[in-house]
Amino acid sequence: DINKNVDNYTSEQLIEKLQVMGIDTEEAFQKEELKEMLRDCRNLLKKQSIKQLKASLDRTICDYSTCIEKEDLVVRLSSVGWFGEGYFSDGFVRVFKGTPSNPSMDWVPAAKFSLDPNYEKFRIRTIEIEEMCSKPFNEKVKWFRKVCRDNKVKWEDGRVHIKVRRDQLLRDSFMNFNRLEPADLRRFLRFEFLGEEGVDAGGVAREWFELVTDQCFNVDFGLFEYSGVDNICYQINPSSGIANELHEQYFLFLGRVIGKALFDQQIIRAHVTQPIFKHMLGWPITIEDIEFIDPQVYRSLLDIESVDDIESLYLDFTTNIEVFGETQTIPLKPGGENIDVTNFNRQEYMQLKMKHIILDRTKSQLAHFLRGLYDVVPEIWLSIFDYRELELLLCGLPNINVADWKNNTTYKGAYASKGVKHKVIQWFWETLEEANQEQRARFLQFCTGTSRVPVQGFRALQGSDGNIKPFNIVSTDLKTHAYPVAHTCFNRIELPLYKTREQLQKFLNQTIAMDPTGFTVE
Numbered sequence: 001d002i003n004k005n006v007d008n009y010t011s012e013q014l015i016e017k018l019q020v021m022g023i024d025t026e027e028a029f030q031k032e033e034l035k036e037m038l039r040d041c042r043n044l045l046k047k048q049s050i051k052q053l054k055a056s057l058d059r060t061i062c063d064y065s066t067c068i069e070k071e072d073l074v075v076r077l078s079s080v081g082w083f084g085e086g087y088f089s090d091g092f093v094r095v096f097k098g099t100p101s102n103p104s105m106d107w108v109p110a111a112k113f114s115l116d117p118n119y120e121k122f123r124i125r126t127i128e129i130e131e132m133c134s135k136p137f138n139e140k141v142k143w144f145r146k147v148c149r150d151n152k153v154k155w156e157d158g159r160v161h162i163k164v165r166r167d168q169l170l171r172d173s174f175m176n177f178n179r180l181e182p183a184d185l186r187r188f189l190r191f192e193f194l195g196e197e198g199v200d201a202g203g204v205a206r207e208w209f210e211l212v213t214d215q216c217f218n219v220d221f222g223l224f225e226y227s228g229v230d231n232i233c234y235q236i237n238p239s240s241g242i243a244n245e246l247h248e249q250y251f252l253f254l255g256r257v258i259g260k261a262l263f264d265q266q267i268i269r270a271h272v273t274q275p276i277f278k279h280m281l282g283w284p285i286t287i288e289d290i291e292f293i294d295p296q297v298y299r300s301l302l303d304i305e306s307v308d309d310i311e312s313l314y315l316d317f318t319t320n321i322e323v324f325g326e327t328q329t330i331p332l333k334p335g336g337e338n339i340d341v342t343n344f345n346r347q348e349y350m351q352l353k354m355k356h357i358i359l360d361r362t363k364s365q366l367a368h369f370l371r372g373l374y375d376v377v378p379e380i381w382l383s384i385f386d387y388r389e390l391e392l393l394l395c396g397l398p399n400i401n402v403a404d405w406k407n408n409t410t411y412k413g414a415y416a417s418k419g420v421k422h423k424v425i426q427w428f429w430e431t432l433e434e435a436n437q438e439q440r441a442r443f444l445q446f447c448t449g450t451s452r453v454p455v456q457g458f459r460a461l462q463g464s465d466g467n468i469k470p471f472n473i474v475s476t477d478l479k480t481h482a483y484p485v486a487h488t489c490f491n492r493i494e495l496p497l498y499k500t501r502e503q504l505q506k507f508l509n510q511t512i513a514m515d516p517t518g519f520t521v522e
Helices: 002-008 011-020 031-039 041-046 050-058 070-083 126-133 138-149 165-180 182-186 201-219 247-263 274-281 287-292 295-307 346-358 360-376 387-395 402-407 423-434 437-448 501-513
Strands: 092-099 102-109 159-164 190-193 224-226 234-238 318-323 326-331 409-412 470-476 485-486 492-496
Touching: 011 031, 011 070, 031 041, 041 070, 050 070, 092 346, 092 360, 102 360, 126 138, 138 247, 138 387, 159 165, 159 224, 165 201, 165 247, 182 247, 182 360, 182 470, 190 201, 190 501, 201 247, 201 501, 234 274, 247 360, 247 387, 274 287, 274 360, 274 387, 287 295, 287 346, 346 360, 387 437, 402 423, 423 470, 423 492, 423 501, 437 492, 437 501
Parallel strands: 159 190, 409 470, 470 492
Antiparallel strands: 092 102, 224 234, 318 326, 485 492
């Protein structure tokens, strides 16, 4: 009820809403005049030109690419004024700032992001990228491998010899890589462990990549910490600078190592969280990604979004962080400690909270990591993959034992009484048994957020609380959901009560084959 809501706003809130819409309030001296202007905002906006409407929308994070007619722009802008600019956001994408030697990051609305317009310097045409994006994963891999081969410096044009001491492996490798120019990283690398007679015909390189990345991702080293969901995936440690004063240089080094692994077809055992893979590709980040970092904060944001009167929570534009046991309060915007969260500005609060958690507190580390990655593998080469495919490309296809998965699964709802004897459950496992390893890996990503299986097998799957949380299947009405619904932090899927085996196979296979933007995930 617009009239009722208008009466609840202060003069300052009324002015702010009107200014977001680009409506001049200088001639309104009384609150009643402001209220009347807000009630009549659409008619006032209709008097503006299309150029003026777009200029006002450009000052927000709102996507208006689907607005065709002037009336569409009027409706969108007035809605932004009423509901907040985050209401029409498709997420945000990180962008580089600073210089190659001192990179930093910020982010822009997804609708305003574009890849480097100079990517054609890599001899890749736009139509080629568009065509490859729609290809199956194995064809994408073949294309990517060919591009890497075509850009690899020939053996006779020079090689790089990396000599390291096994007991000083990380330090020596770090020093060696830091002296290399980006062009050197596309040369053949030959590794030598000093004091050992091994000749690098591939095996020494594989061992080097394995040992170096294991040490970099070791949480005791301080660059990374376990994700907020489990001890399987890693996320950047916001306090890495306290743990290691050279942390930025080490993130640059690790980015180069990851890039070289992709370039040379090496496999990395460590799996990172979904938001990092998205950052690597320049994919939009949304509030849902917070669930992979801190499920508790994610649930609190959902509560903030749904509560009727948010002022009853007594929140302001600050957030608390914990640094080695000490709690610190930092503002989410200048003067945030003096700004209350209201129903009017809650969207802004949620967006700033997301920006802080996913970007601000680790943007220096992320900027150096990505700069190192792109020193070897340009972003445009990776753009043909989705973030689930990138995990498979970097970490390899896991050997998923369906029998082990099946033996460590629990059932609820209509499936609880019969378990594996229920006909839908039988069809489900039969379909996974018939799937190849890539399809199984993609479905495991859909269910748990990663393709990695614990060393101890499926019996060791963890939930968001760090405790063992077996994979579980819950029944749901087919009229409610046609596709399976995943709850990744709980290792749970809701599997509809399909009528036939063919019906289950159809929707399960479509789920496996879907682009991640089409996955049904809660």
